[in-house]
Amino acid sequence: MNIVEILVPDLPESVTDATVAKWHKQPGDLIERDEVIVEIETDKVILEVPASANGILEVILQTEGTIVTSRQILGQLKEIDSHKQCNEKKIPDNELIFKDSIFQESSNNNLLKQKMNDTLSPGVRRFIAENELEVSCIEGTGLDGRITREDVEKRLIDSSKNLNKNISIPIIPDKQSTNYDREKRVPMTRLRKRVAERLLEAKNNTVMLTTFNEVNMQPIIDLRKQYGENFEKRYAVRLGFMSFYIKAVLEALRRFPEVNASIDGDDIVYHDYFDINIAVSTPRGLVTPLLKNIDALSMAEVEKKIKELAIKGRNGKLTVEELTGGNFTITNGGVFGSLMSTPIINPPQSAILGMHAIKDRPIARNGEVVVLPMMYLALSYDHRLIDGREAVGYLVTVKEMLEDPVRLLLDI
Structure with missing residues (x-):
């Protein structure tokens, strides 16, 4: 029988090492070809290591929590001939x-x-x-x-x-004792560590300021009610709010290129393309998968891509390419019920837009008080690059596009 080495896959250029996250098999377990044996966690994604042959897991060399590098040996698999395996279930001698x-x-x-x-x-x-x-x-x-x-x-x-x-005598906790015995200590995941580092970097290395506005969502709600069913029948995906948000963001980025730019040392880098990150909450932590070239996507394509990225994020299937890059980030805390927040910039980007929960509120319109579905917008930006005039103008543009979505179609 041949011994097959189980190796760490080639890590992306931006990733130097990884952590053994979980072994799905134990020594002595029978493994089929292409079956996932172990998961490797990097700063960005979880990589699955499948079996390259049919066999029995012989030994685990790197236990869970161990730091490993590219092409390092994780364990050994004793290869067996698949033709000798019998499909009939019989009792061995x-x-x-x-x-x-x-x-x-x-x-x-x-x-x-x-x-x-x-x-x-x-x-x-x-x-x-x-x-x-x-x-x-x-x-x-x-x-x-x-x-x-x-x-x-x-x-x-x-x-x-x-x-x-x-016989174990139960220990009655002393009321005067501390609560350390009721604490649970677990190590941070690599993703959580990286998120913490990037958030701290944004707070320490940017001059971050947040400006707010509010938008009447009634026009978009009416539009979804009128065309939502036909949209879903034709494109096999629901017409959500995110496609409207992204189209409004696209138009605002075109008008205010500073918001789509970034600082590199003493230089300002202006981007003539529009790659947008969407903040997604996953069991492992917050990730920001990428929507590339949103100016070339229709609303149906945007909705399909967002749904695909959300499912991948929850299942830990996002690739490094889907998490790398981006010039601007949208985060929607409204799905969790957030009424207002100050989002933190995703470096090296210069701005992030926060969407929030849609709530019925009394609003003065044409001298009368009316109840409308309102949503707060929050734009956090790096004041080193973006002045208040550009920031407020950007946010007002997003507001106008959402309150009159026909303008998105007419490009005015």
Whole structure:
């Protein structure tokens, strides 16, 4: 049989090492070709390591939590010939032998017990029965190995000692003691560490300021009610709010290129393309998958791509390419019920737009108070690059596009 090495896959250029996240198999487990054996966690994604052949996991060399590098050996697989595997479920010969030996041993024990019972005196037999002891567990010291009353008493004393050893006395917590015994400490995942580092970097290395506005969402709500069913029938995807947000962001970025730019040392880099990150919450933490060239996508394509990225994010299937790059980020805390927040810039970007929950609020319009579905907008930006005039103008443009979505179609 051949020994196949299980190797760490080639890591992306921006990733120097990884952590062994989870072994799905243990030594001795039968593994089929292309079946996932172990997961490797990087700063950005989880990489699955599949089996390159049919076999049995021989040994694990790198346990969970170990830091590994590209092409490092994780374990070994003993390859087996798939043609020799039988699809019929049958009991192996060694299992039959084992079962037969158990039956034979059980029969011998019964005979032994019967023989021992026959040599016991009536008093000893009654004493054993009263204390519910097994005859085979008592060592006889009498003539020809017979069990005496003293042997039974000795067995009772030994059993009492063992019982006392296994009894655990519950510890009643002292009201004056600390709460450390009720704490749970787990290591941070690599993704959580990286998110923390980037957030701290944004706070320390940018002059971040946030400006707010609010938008009347009634026009978009009416538009979705009117065309949502036909849209879903034609494109097999629901018409959500995010496609409107992204189209409004696109138009605002075109009008205010500083918001789509970034700082590189002493230079300002202006981007003539529009790659947008969408903040997605996953079980492993916050990730920002990328929508590339949104100016070339229709609303249906935007909705399909967002749905695809959200599913991949929840299942940990996002690739490094889908998490790398981007000039601007949109985060929608409204899906969790957030009314207002100050989002933190995603470096090296210069701005991030926060969307929030849509709530009915009384609004003064044309001298009258009306109740409308309103949503707060929040734009956090790097004041080193973006002035207040550009920031407010950008946010007002997004507001105007959302309140009159026909302008998105007419490009005005």
